[in-house]
Amino acid sequence: MLDALDAVSPLIDDVRPGLAFLEMHGIAGGPPSWMAQTRSVLAGFCCPLRVGVASNKVAARAAAYIADGTFCAPGAERALLGPLPLVVLDVEPEIVERLTLLGIDSLGDLAELPHGPFVRRFGAQASSWHELACGIDRRPFLPRSRTVAIEAAIFGEGRVAEEAQVFFALRMLLTRICADLERSGKRAGAMHLALELEDAGSSTYDVPLATPTANERTIFDLLRAKLEGATFEAAIVGLRLQARQLEEGGEAQALFGADDFDPQRLAVTLARLEAVLGERIARAEMREAHLLEERFVYRPFEPLRSLECHPEWSRRIVPQLRLLEVREVPVELRAGEPARVDRKTVTQCVGPWRIDERPFTASPVARDEYDIALEDGTFARIYRQGSTWYLRGVYE
């Protein structure tokens, strides 16, 4: 409906669902023709409609409240608002109830009250209620942001079966898209690529950009990285590329920022690595747990926006545990402690540390963990689960 109203006025204040204001200054015609045009463009939506015209928002809202087609002449706002109930102010129901209890039933009653004492009694916000009741509306007109669809497509101009041809077509589309972005002063936060295949199938790719941009080369690198390694069942007969998450303005650049961290380059590299390896590039996140293997979790690496100097930094050279693929090892005991592990003599042994995890579940874990030093200098973590011994990792 809002898009349809663009035909009436380019400036629309979309207040809330069911209520919108149109700025009609400078639009040809007068109130009757404006209202007729509005009704005609919204006729197709088959919904009840009330239109009112006035010099400001509160009066226009009141005009529409009174009856469809009401026009309030400039200077007659207070008279128009006087008999109307307080709900026209669009304030919280509790406030309306409070004012009603005090005997204020209409906007006229409210306007009659002395401004200073009323504001002192109800606080600073009451000042605007009083002015609104008097037909004075100082609220700014907030035009909605216009939805701009920036996309380009190629269909029915032959078929492509080679990677180079796809990239060529993609670059052509991207040139158009970036030109449109530049022209409209926007930048894209994500790209959506749809590929139509000869066998009527299709394939879509959503490519988020680290920071919104209109830079053709950056977007092309990301798209290419996404498509690297992709195979299709049939030849491609159509491409549609759409810029999404459009934002206003250009990209902030540092004056001497040539060697600075570039989030776009990071995003391209991540996409390229993921295409080559077939797995997500991860970052580790610590969590509270007793079992070694549950003390961290891998999450997808989120492209960073900047690389400030990390403030919290405490360096400490500590032994690093390396997790090995868990395997059973033969262990000989002496006085209840491991004496030989994997046919090597144990020179030092500390432990056991008992871990009882999830004891009341279907998969309980009960382990005795030991740190051992072997004759060959290996420094390892082993554990006994049930009657079996396992090698968990080595310290390096």
Next chain:
Amino acid sequence: MTLALSAATDRRAAFETLKAELSARAARGSLPLEGAIPSAIPDLDRLLGGGFPKGAVATLEGTTGRWSLAAGLVATTTRRGLVAILNDGSLYPPSLAEAGACLERVLIVPARKALQVARAVDILLRARICRLVLMPAIALRDAVWTRLAMLAHRSGVLLIVMTSCAGAALSAAAELRLHCALERLLMQGTHGLWGRFAGFELCVDLRKHRHLLAGGSAHLRIEACSATLR
């Protein structure tokens, strides 16, 4: 002929003397190498003339202690930049965090096969997004090591290869080779349940350095905090 050979020998001896003097000055800290990345271990930095060289391939060899050194380097580097670690599944991030590494700035690249590792390192070096890349030693052709060394040099990224012993091709491509050997395990408390490994002492030998004389060594003490070994 004899005279010419004698002159060449003198020049060689003079060059070795000059190199030794410069190495000694660098080791004293009076002549830090340009663009070195400090390892956060003062003794090791002194041995290396200020730290690990930027834009080079370095090897950390041996069986014990090499990852402890690498973790210190990761902690230093993540303070201002990104680090990539090629993970064959053996990485234990909590240990890295204890060493002071900012895990948010560590890209963990899952790569197990040699070809995957080589391609991933190639991409990372060309992209220049990380200041440090850590990779496990894999069997690669001589030409690939040479290419990676050239890429590291061009991009200014330090590529560290973790290996028990560097092969001929890797040794040739590496600008720096360090070998770690366990000297002594440190124990705290008594044996058994109340005992705890407190860390270990390492001997780090400088086997090769592009700008310094090889042969120096540093003795390091690596101590565990209570959370590490429990």
